[in-house]
Amino acid sequence: MPPKDSPKDYGPHTLESAQLISLPQLGSDGTIDWFAAPPADRVTNALTDDGPARAEGVGGTVLGKRKALGDIGMAGATKKRKTLGPPPPRPVDPNITSVAVMDVGQGNCNVLIEDDDTPVTYYDVGYPLPFFVSSLPANMRRNDPAYLGPYQPTSLNNMNVVLSHWDWDHWRLGHVANLQNLDWTYPNQPVGPATANFVNGLANGNVYPAAAPPGLGVNYAIIPCAPLPGMPPAAIMNNSGLALGTVTRIPSVVLPHPNLHVVMLTADANFNTLAGVVNPAAPAWPALVAVTAVHHGSNNYGAPDNLPAPAVPDGRIVYSYGVSGNTGNHPYGFPGNVAVGNYQAAAWGALPANARSTAEGPNIHPVGAGPLPPPPPLVRGNVRIGDQTPLPYANTAFTTFPVASRLT
Amino acid sequence: MASPISQPWTQLFHGVAAQGQAFADDPLADDGAYYAFLSKVDRDDSARTCDVLFEVVNKAWMDNAVFSRQLSVPRSLPSAPALLYHLPAVPTTELLAVLGLKTTDDLAEGSWYLITLSKGQREGLTAGDGGLVGDLFDPDIDSVRS
Numbered sequence: 061m062p063p064k065d066s067p068k069d070y071g072p073h074t075l076e077s078a079q080l081i082s083l084p085q086l087g088s089d090g091t092i093d094w095f096a097a098p099p100a101d102r103v104t105n106a107l108t109d110d111g112p113a114r115a116e117g118v119g120g121t122v123l124g125k126r127k128a129l130g131d132i133g134m135a136g137a138t139k140k141r142k143t144l145g146p147p148p149p150r151p152v153d154p155n156i157t158s159v160a161v162m163d164v165g166q167g168n169c170n171v172l173i174e175d176d177d178t179p180v181t182y183y184d185v186g187y188p189l190p191f192f193v194s195s196l197p198a199n200m201r202r203n204d205p206a207y208l209g210p211y212q213p214t215s216l217n218n219m220n221v222v223l224s225h226w227d228w229d230h231w232r233l234g235h236v237a238n239l240q241n242l243d244w245t246y247p248n249q250p251v252g253p254a255t256a257n258f259v260n261g262l263a264n265g266n267v268y269p270a271a272a273p274p275g276l277g278v279n280y281a282i283i284p285c286a287p288l289p290g291m292p293p294a295a296i297m298n299n300s301g302l303a304l305g306t307v308t309r310i311p312s313v314v315l316p317h318p319n320l321h322v323v324m325l326t327a328d329a330n331f332n333t334l335a336g337v338v339n340p341a342a343p344a345w346p347a348l349v350a351v352t353a354v355h356h357g358s359n360n361y362g363a364p365d366n367l368p369a370p371a372v373p374d375g376r377i378v379y380s381y382g383v384s385g386n387t388g389n390h391p392y393g394f395p396g397n398v399a400v401g402n403y404q405a406a407a408w409g410a411l412p413a414n415a416r417s418t419a420e421g422p423n424i425h426p427v428g429a430g431p432l433p434p435p436p437p438l439v440r441g442n443v444r445i446g447d448q449t450p451l452p453y454a455n456t457a458f459t460t461f462p463v464a465s466r467l468t
Numbered sequence: 469m470a471s472p473i474s475q476p477w478t479q480l481f482h483g484v485a486a487q488g489q490a491f492a493d494d495p496l497a498d499d500g501a502y503y504a505f506l507s508k509v510d511r512d513d514s515a516r517t518c519d520v521l522f523e524v525v526n527k528a529w530m531d532n533a534v535f536s537r538q539l540s541v542p543r544s545l546p547s548a549p550a551l552l553y554h555l556p557a558v559p560t561t562e563l564l565a566v567l568g569l570k571t572t573d574d575l576a577e578g579s580w581y582l583i584t585l586s587k588g589q590r591e592g593l594t595a596g597d598g599g600l601v602g603d604l605f606d607p608d609i610d611s612v613r614s
Binding site: 067068069070071072073074075076077078079080081082083084094095098102103104105106107120124125126128129132133187189190191193202203207227228229232235236249250251252253254255256257260292293294296297298359360391392393396427428 | 496500503504505507508509510511512513514515519521522523524525534535536547548550551552553554555556566567568569570571572573574575576577578579580581582583584585586587588589599600601602603604605606607608609610611612613
């Protein structure tokens, strides 16, 4: 669906009342009921039927409404739906020589780059909410004359997108930059009506089944995430999507196999929700050298806990977050001081040597650790892990990597 | 030679097509009632605030297009006149009170609510009186070129 010609801002509105219809809940067997009835002992405003249950069609009752939402409210229920089958035989694939964490303000967008300096895969294509657009660099603000945007599909139309989960700041660049014609792989999670409009417009959308084991792409592995027993409803969405792992070569790292340096990207999912991870200290993936901080460096719901151990004395870590260009504030308080401290304690990024951020380069200021500097950040930009050979693409905000933001 | 399409036939299906057009032209609800999908929640515990994004649809549209079906047939959601309602940095305790939740553990992305919005901000609102003010807008305001 193309953007409207004259989208409107209807201005301030007061939230007068709210009644909860459905609440995602995790069963004891690990299954997620996305449209469960709200527990009466925890919710005071649940929507109830007005008088005796009447059949005004399927959705006439509250129960009917939940059922109707369950039928049509999942990303996998969109018009063009293809559920992935067994992966094809793996071809001899070129190496991924670098992994980029793009500066998209308060959002997430990562790119895998092959050895011929070709970007091949997006992991997330995020964009901030309009309220936080000042956290974007000018060349990524759609309404700025300096806008360049991501790689242009006309020159790189074979890129694919692997989406971690359906949070707005992880997919919205797909709409802003018209990336609907790329091949998308995404988890089957509930989506709202605005997101559903976007999903319906995907030319080639592929649902990654929730119960499927990790699968192999050409240059990466998709690792499904599953909420852990006891995780509250508030943690389910972030921890029920897809993580992505790849192998590259980081020049300064010395490991037995020089071309087998694992980079793990989890977006907002905790490390111990990845399939096959029983003991994060001894993960199913050896040679782990670089990660992105869980949930932009969040302190909440176990995000900075149960961290894997790097295979090197000081693992590389990148924080993807935004800083308001107007106030210097950090949207949502990312990264949190507890998170940064936990990562450092787990040997991920002793500042400033091997930690980078999209918003502040190596000069990461965790929220809660003291006063924040005023805007604008002195160093910001796309972060690149691994090979730093310049990319031969013009007219894109995703081709330049400041020297201070490189991890080699 | 094919028979020309009859005028009543044409008028009938123009009428069918026009039923949804009113919602596309004006997605606002006259009575302020919307079905709201809790799309994004982020807590800033250092500030004791929450940032919340709802994807909302006019209740009347949803009742007609989604909830009035006579059969339970799995199908995709039709293109919806969706809006976004964003509550930036609102006090967590006040938000929980309005939503009827006892804990932030149940402030869950993926929840559906029936909400009522009124235009503007009424003076003197306090917690429990629905004193939270957010911005209601078309999602595509982020896609307008300069």
